[in-house]
Amino acid sequence: MYYKTAGESHGHGILALVEDFPAGLEIDKSKIDLELRRRQGGYGRGERQKIETDTVDILTGLWQGKSTGAPITLWIRNRDYRIDTAPEITQPRPGHADLAGSIKYALPIRPILERASARETAGRVAAGALAKQLLEKHGIIVAGFVRSIGSLSLPTPPEELAPNELLQRRNSSELYTVYPEHDTVLKWRIDEIGNTGDTIGGVIEVRVFGAPIGLGSCMQWDAKLDGKLAQAVMSIQAIKGVEIGLGFESARTLGSVMHDPIGYDNTLLQTPSQGFVRKTNNAGGIEGGISNGQPIIVRAAMKPIPTLKKPLDSIDLNSKQPMPTIYERSDVCAVPAASVVVENVVAFEIARQLKS
Amino acid sequence: MYYKTAGESHGHGILALVEDFPAGLEIDKSKIDLELRRRQGGYGRGERQKIETDTVDILTGLWQGKSTGAPITLWIRNRDYRIDTAPEITQPRPGHADLAGSIKYALPIRPILERASARETAGRVAAGALAKQLLEKHGIIVAGFVRSIGSLSLPTPPEELAPNELLQRRNSSELYTVYPEHDTVLKWRIDEIGNTGDTIGGVIEVRVFGAPIGLGSCMQWDAKLDGKLAQAVMSIQAIKGVEIGLGFESARTLGSVMHDPIGYDNTLLQTPSQGFVRKTNNAGGIEGGISNGQPIIVRAAMKPIPTLKKPLDSIDLNSKQPMPTIYERSDVCAVPAASVVVENVVAFEIARQLKS
């Protein structure tokens, strides 16, 4: 099971092709649409999200609402189609693919930014939302949320927080955090930054509950679950760091504190951990590249969006003279939206391990 | 171009099979041996490294010392062969693949730990050291070094530090840092931790100098260079976090500060940047999943080694009763060694992009 995306920001639409999805599963299109809408929401988004109200069309792979083992095509039509008439840009924007992409492909900036745009993540979210329906059948819940906006960090949600309560709290926050009571201060901060024409990033966390022991492998470097999660997350637009469990903090932690002692509780035999209990989960649910029955914990650092109202220094590609960047509509803070993307790409990676 | 490894810690040896390596390159075996020796060195290593003195045999793929386009087999023979007679272990060690691996593969712990062992990284280093000979031809230098041991962090080496000076300083440090003048305090700290039977991790940085614009792609999520680097690095034993450029710090940085302004200097047309200059390199040389001609900067967090003299709490897999872990020989701190591994896996990922 894997997927590829296609499509441009102002082209006909965004597509995800999902291969090797198991046959016989009832697919609920509305659950995919819900994730697409979540991706478009979150405090801090800009004008584009008002133009597009993404819903998915399932073009192939279903029969009477069920998967059949055939490739599934998820199609999210763009309303704002104008790729061929959109104005050319000749000042590459720092932080985007503009400069390197136009040199690599020997093309103007427009076709590069159209494909490199974060609108592509609509396809990744759709694929993940499909994968989640498979996870649901296996009792696996994937929950993504915002941990910090810029330098404003929220506390680590306690390990004991039940998946459903975590999701409920997250869903009642405009910023997709687990602490909706702090929305006001975060929104105030985003507004403040937006008013100066600037942008801000943040940190996202995803927890996977109910994953069985044995996803991934210790047998080959490119089969390890942590490696696959790292690739999937780091390849999301604007992500600059990925951690599992304690992550960078583990570099500062003693071995006797870091490693999660193994206990046994035979009343938990029927749970994903098969009775093997841990007092801590510093490993973030993955040891030796394999899931160990504890919640899987992934964190990602998102940089501030590189399209700013306040122009950045650049040059004109033709004249090579200094020329500031031009502002296309954008967001001040897309961390909540990105949390939806990270959640769904993690979901897909977990689901694809179930098969093998 | 890609590679796979094979082999067990106390089996016949460790192997790396490198496919699609370009034909016609003179291969210097001694350069691979040098990296293997560096992997075995660094202050803080334990007894095993005295038993093995790794050198590579190139079993296939060369003709009269040159690559031919055929698959290249790198073979590092183990001296300490005893996989079939090594004592069985029934207490899974926290932080290792022991528990999850033996459940996934329905095997005792011994065969799992034999393959999951960090000795496998000898193969990854050999493959990377081969790839470096290709990079060398393209004028690309990959330099890995230690940034911190536990909570003892060294300063960020200045961007202006020339590759050769960086390497020279790194090579004169017993801890593979760029600040050999601080070796004493770091060694003292490692000894102190070792004396308590504990272990400690750290942070590693790799800089790639001379990479051209255009490695990787913005066209598909799994073709992005940052994603590929993240997978390669996160899949190394004991790595729990990966960053590109500013990494997690970027989540706390304003957009107007984060993004590296683009300038132009036509005296630099013949350099990898093709004349496109940046005042900063917060992006770490990758924008939109593509190298942008600036140095590529990757950091990795290594957890403390999970094999401790001081036993950790575990259980016996047969009786399910509590039983502490047993100590096999190990290291107190393998961060210098891991810096060699990270350097070489990054080198391979960069080299494989050159072809496509």
Added chain:
Amino acid sequence: MYYKTAGESHGHGILALVEDFPAGLEIDKSKIDLELRRRQGGYGRGERQKIETDTVDILTGLWQGKSTGAPITLWIRNRDYRIDTAPEITQPRPGHADLAGSIKYALPIRPILERASARETAGRVAAGALAKQLLEKHGIIVAGFVRSIGSLSLPTPPEELAPNELLQRRNSSELYTVYPEHDTVLKWRIDEIGNTGDTIGGVIEVRVFGAPIGLGSCMQWDAKLDGKLAQAVMSIQAIKGVEIGLGFESARTLGSVMHDPIGYDNTLLQTPSQGFVRKTNNAGGIEGGISNGQPIIVRAAMKPIPTLKKPLDSIDLNSKQPMPTIYERSDVCAVPAASVVVENVVAFEIARQLKS
């Protein structure tokens, strides 16, 4: 560069997703449509072809008519959409995926036949027709034609026949043979078989002119050009045999006769053969898994279509009682159509070798 297809016979449409197509090529949609129409034509086709008049929509990957390096989505809409309401079939048809597919995927026959249907080849033809535009730029011509219908074989077109003349003759034959003067007798034979409610297959040949020396590789079994062509062709619906050059005849030929002597003619230095000339081309342009500069010759055997007016013996999947197959509309002879498919899948395999 590779492609996947998706879509069902009576679903919304058939899709081909082409990855890693080079950037900067002007794409002519009408050339794809032409191949789609050719696939629907040829004497012997049935009613379905009158319902569908296939044309392609290019949903992604183009900017101002040019490829950009982004994934290209080719979409062929079905007019005859009725997958969810089409009557269930409970008698598996011999020669189809019906029986094995419904057991493998634990589904009724309908969803299996919908995906296994030869209508899927519209996607393969579209991908090949796109690839041909890349081949054209390299001066490579791929020409497929019919060699026999049932036991009626046409002569081997002489090696000297120029590509354009071959194509001209092929294009003036209703049966896509190189001998339009024999159309009448072949059509008479097809009618005769159709009148008995039966079906008939045939042999198809594809010649690739202008392919350079060096496509494929001798370095790994799965990189050989002949192996890749064999997979691509054998995986087409109803194909049961594939040959390169002399093919099965080579098993009966002496070594001294089989192998094509190598000569040299420096007036041909600028041709694909780089001056290396051959008196014969029994190898069919591939030696050691690599193209050798001579025309590449592939032949395929097509079985008779397994959907017959005359019912075949089968059973009812529910009752397990004997029950004859039911006739869905079909063709008497689809060899001309299949020649278009073989031509285009060969074209794609050749084109994807150009990159590497």
Added chain:
Amino acid sequence: MYYKTAGESHGHGILALVEDFPAGLEIDKSKIDLELRRRQGGYGRGERQKIETDTVDILTGLWQGKSTGAPITLWIRNRDYRIDTAPEITQPRPGHADLAGSIKYALPIRPILERASARETAGRVAAGALAKQLLEKHGIIVAGFVRSIGSLSLPTPPEELAPNELLQRRNSSELYTVYPEHDTVLKWRIDEIGNTGDTIGGVIEVRVFGAPIGLGSCMQWDAKLDGKLAQAVMSIQAIKGVEIGLGFESARTLGSVMHDPIGYDNTLLQTPSQGFVRKTNNAGGIEGGISNGQPIIVRAAMKPIPTLKKPLDSIDLNSKQPMPTIYERSDVCAVPAASVVVENVVAFEIARQLKS
């Protein structure tokens, strides 16, 4: 599960790396050696086979004689090591990779022929012989045999011939046919051809007994079992044609005769066919790219060996002047040996389908 080979004809040895082989299987090295010896035997082989007596060393992936899920390295050491000192050849041999390979890789002929040599098939046989031990556990038998030598064809062995009797007859034939009583005439023919300095090919058949319904897939072109078998077989040195079931004969057969009627016999519920019986097996056990529970039948055409005592016309690569080929030791007829190769590559492809 897949494999790659490495190694040169006169290098240190030939290697096969098998990935994702299931854990927990007792591996019998002697069964691999047996296949390697069979590959070296068969009437018509030349001098090289007297120098090498191939046996396998299993370098990685086993623990106490069992597979562990780790990559398995099969190593067949060459006795005749002399790759770096073997004389250079400057006349490319027609029918070999010599010309195209040396141009593609910009190397002399020697390194090309060393890798392209059929000695590489020792690795493919070893991988297949390993895979057979997995098949054995599933009750699947793969039997390869010679159907014809040059124009001397043997009858089609009856469908009813039991696997074990087929193997017994095959094993008592010096030419690996099912009709040992005809060995004399075939040997006489081979001698006759050898005396003239010429070579001869033939046709090979492989039957797979006991394969379950559902191997392969109808859902994607590159997942079809027949396509995978065709690639695997066509990529073997000297193979120019591949057929499934009736193969090319099916192009001449009416639909009503070709397609195997489906019946049901509930006394056969526990067999691979799950009770679905066929009066004929013209499909060769594969319908719609999926195994259907009947014996899988694959045939391959082998061209005569292109290394002849009788020189062929060629040129000198340096002077470009006509110059006949030089004779390196070789065989007159390697069809029996090739039948072992085809058998084992088919076995591997079947086995790798069992997992997914």
